[in-house]
Amino acid sequence: MSVLTSLGHYLDALVHPSVQGDPLARARHRAFIAPRLIGSLTALVAFPAYLALRGAPSALEVLVFCWLVAPILTSYFLSRTGRYESAHVLSALALTGIVTVVAAKTGGIGSFAAIWLVVVPLEGALSASRRVVALASMLALGAAGLLVGMGAFGLLPAPLGAGHDAGVLAALGVVSAALYATGLALGAESLTRKSFWLLYAEEDRYRLLARNMTDVITRHGPNGAVLFASPAVEPLFGVSAGELRGHGLFDRVHIADRPAYLSALADAAAHGLARSVEFRVRREPDTAGAPVRFVWIEMRCRPLDRAVAGPEPGTREVVAVMRDVTERKEQERALDQARAEAERANSAKSRFLATMSHELRTPLNAVIGFSDMLINEKALGITPERRLEYARLINESGSHLLSVVNDILDMSKLETGEFDIRPEPFALAPVVHSCCDLLALKAREQDIRLEVAIDPALPEIVADKRALKQILLNLVSNAVKFTDRGGCVTVAARREATRLAIMVEDNGIGIREDDLARCGDPFFQSRDSYDRPHHGTGLGLSIVKGLVGLHGGEVAMASRLGAGTCVTVRIPLDCDPARTRRAPPVPAASTVRRLNLPGEPAPEDIPSEQTSGEAAVAVKKRA
Numbered sequence: 001m002s003v004l005t006s007l008g009h010y011l012d013a014l015v016h017p018s019v020q021g022d023p024l025a026r027a028r029h030r031a032f033i034a035p036r037l038i039g040s041l042t043a044l045v046a047f048p049a050y051l052a053l054r055g056a057p058s059a060l061e062v063l064v065f066c067w068l069v070a071p072i073l074t075s076y077f078l079s080r081t082g083r084y085e086s087a088h089v090l091s092a093l094a095l096t097g098i099v100t101v102v103a104a105k106t107g108g109i110g111s112f113a114a115i116w117l118v119v120v121p122l123e124g125a126l127s128a129s130r131r132v133v134a135l136a137s138m139l140a141l142g143a144a145g146l147l148v149g150m151g152a153f154g155l156l157p158a159p160l161g162a163g164h165d166a167g168v169l170a171a172l173g174v175v176s177a178a179l180y181a182t183g184l185a186l187g188a189e190s191l192t193r194k195s196f197w198l199l200y201a202e203e204d205r206y207r208l209l210a211r212n213m214t215d216v217i218t219r220h221g222p223n224g225a226v227l228f229a230s231p232a233v234e235p236l237f238g239v240s241a242g243e244l245r246g247h248g249l250f251d252r253v254h255i256a257d258r259p260a261y262l263s264a265l266a267d268a269a270a271h272g273l274a275r276s277v278e279f280r281v282r283r284e285p286d287t288a289g290a291p292v293r294f295v296w297i298e299m300r301c302r303p304l305d306r307a308v309a310g311p312e313p314g315t316r317e318v319v320a321v322m323r324d325v326t327e328r329k330e331q332e333r334a335l336d337q338a339r340a341e342a343e344r345a346n347s348a349k350s351r352f353l354a355t356m357s358h359e360l361r362t363p364l365n366a367v368i369g370f371s372d373m374l375i376n377e378k379a380l381g382i383t384p385e386r387r388l389e390y391a392r393l394i395n396e397s398g399s400h401l402l403s404v405v406n407d408i409l410d411m412s413k414l415e416t417g418e419f420d421i422r423p424e425p426f427a428l429a430p431v432v433h434s435c436c437d438l439l440a441l442k443a444r445e446q447d448i449r450l451e452v453a454i455d456p457a458l459p460e461i462v463a464d465k466r467a468l469k470q471i472l473l474n475l476v477s478n479a480v481k482f483t484d485r486g487g488c489v490t491v492a493a494r495r496e497a498t499r500l501a502i503m504v505e506d507n508g509i510g511i512r513e514d515d516l517a518r519c520g521d522p523f524f525q526s527r528d529s530y531d532r533p534h535h536g537t538g539l540g541l542s543i544v545k546g547l548v549g550l551h552g553g554e555v556a557m558a559s560r561l562g563a564g565t566c567v568t569v570r571i572p573l574d575c576d577p578a579r580t581r582r583a584p585p586v587p588a589a590s591t592v593r594r595l596n597l598p599g600e601p602a603p604e605d606i607p608s609e610q611t612s613g614e615a616a617v618a619v620k621k622r623a
């Protein structure tokens with residue numbers, strides 16, 4: 001066993017380094033080198049014994065024994081160069097040459113050695129090369145034709161031996177050729193078995209790799225049908241690999257993503273292009289009754305090698321690798337939302353600067369201008385009436401500045417949670433009438449009718465009286481501001497179970513549908529330009545939502561451009577328990593809907609985001 005092991009190591013050392021990493025090529029080189037070295041060396045070692053028994057050899061016998069060096073030289077050539085096909089060609093030439101010479105000396109085509117010409121193509125078959133087999137066959141046929149021609153023209157000597165000797169030599173030629181052919185067949189069988197086990201081991205490695213990969217590997221036909229799917233499909237899609245074969249995968253792709261899915265496979269099959277595509281696939285629920293959901297899949301596909309899938313375009317098979325990228329898509333969506341939120345914040349900052357520059361500069365210019373005129377009243381000859389008018393304008397401008405600053409401070413307190421309410425019991429009707437009285441003069445100046453409709457059976461409520469006044473003043477002031485001359489503003493209140501509903505409705509200009517959902521965002525105004533006819537900071541409704549939220553209530557808005565706006569505030573009748581239980585202040589939830597014009601069906605409610613962006617509000621929809 002140790003001798004065979006040493007011999008195997010010696011043969012491995014003779015194999016050229018270029019094929020050491022390829023087990024099949026290494027086995028072929030060994031199969032070529034081993035029998036030639038062993039056979040030739042054995043024959044050369046036996047040559048002295050042959051001489052002792054036979055006596056002085058003839059010229060032909062010397063030639064045959066000299067030929068035994070040829071296999072050793074071809075083995076050395078292969079060991080040094082690694083050129084497998086060239087070594088087989090040299091071996092075929094050497095074998096054909098010696099067989100032709102021996103046959104020519106021993107009777108031509110009828111010689112016992114001629115049978116060896118059959119062995120030449122068989123030996124070439126071990127090279128696994130069509131070119132070597134074709135060349136070996138041409139050499140054997142050429143040698144046979146040469147012997148036949150030489151025999152026909154009488155160029156050959158008389159046959160060696162006669163009678164019994166001729167039969168013995170013929171039998172010797174057949175037996176030796178058969179034994180050599182048997183050796184070739186055993187070598188071919190060994191190489192075939194080696195190829196099979198190497199292929200099986202390679203497939204087993206790939207099969208093990210595919211079984212343990214989290215990515216799904218699929219093989220598709222030219223029409224996109226799934227021919228193979230790795231076992232990883234089960235945890236990814238919730239189905240077995242067999243259910244995806246054929247068009248099972250296509251049936252689970254989201255209908256909106258099917259064109260992209262098919263296009264990627266078609267490009268890979270028809271044009272030989274590598275493609276990457278993302279699409280949604282329906283994933284079966286893990287438990288019965290659970291909802292079906294879609295997962296995002298990234299698929300990278302490319303055509304199989306032409307030798308495997310066919311050389312013609314459009315007939316190639318496609319291999320694809322798929323992985324779950326749902327988490328990445330959710331992160332991208334969250335990033336997009338964060339980017340959009342940052343852009344909205346930046347836009348709000350720009351609007352704030354534009355609005356504040358207008359809201360502060362205009363009254364400040366008035367204060368400075370009219371105060372300069374009062375300082376120089378003697379030079380300008382200002383009358384007492386003018387002086388009083390200028391003082392009134394300065395007072396109004398200062399009051400407007402104070403209002404703007406108070407709004408900003410209130411909004412800042414609401415957003416930081418520093419605004420605290422102090423609930424106390426009081427009747428609502430006097431508060432509503434008081435607020436309306438404060439704005440009655442402004443309404444009369446614009447010829448706007450201001451109406452109050454309070455349910456007389458309304459009980460006392462427990463809330464922050466000052467905050468409720470600010471809510472009413474902001475809402476009624478907005479309603480008057482955005483109602484055209486001759487319009488009407490109505491303030492109503494009623495009880496709804498344990499809650500109080502206060503409605504401020506007008507028939508003014510209304511709000512555009514696109515802007516309705518954003519009303520209540522800090523510094524947002526329905527009209528983008530700061531030179532609009534209706535002035536304001538855009539904080540009024542934001543402050544209302546914040547104050548209502550501190551009371552545990554909600555704000556609902558209904559509007560239609562050209563039809564008017566209705567704002568409904570709902571707060572608990574007793575806000576004190578809500579205040580003690582509540583977490584850090586959250587702006588009030590809001591609901592917005594379009595107002596219908598006369599003769600139109602009732603519109604649907606539209607959800608509006610909360611100002612703080614902390615939670616979305618549930619909105620009812622009316623058909």
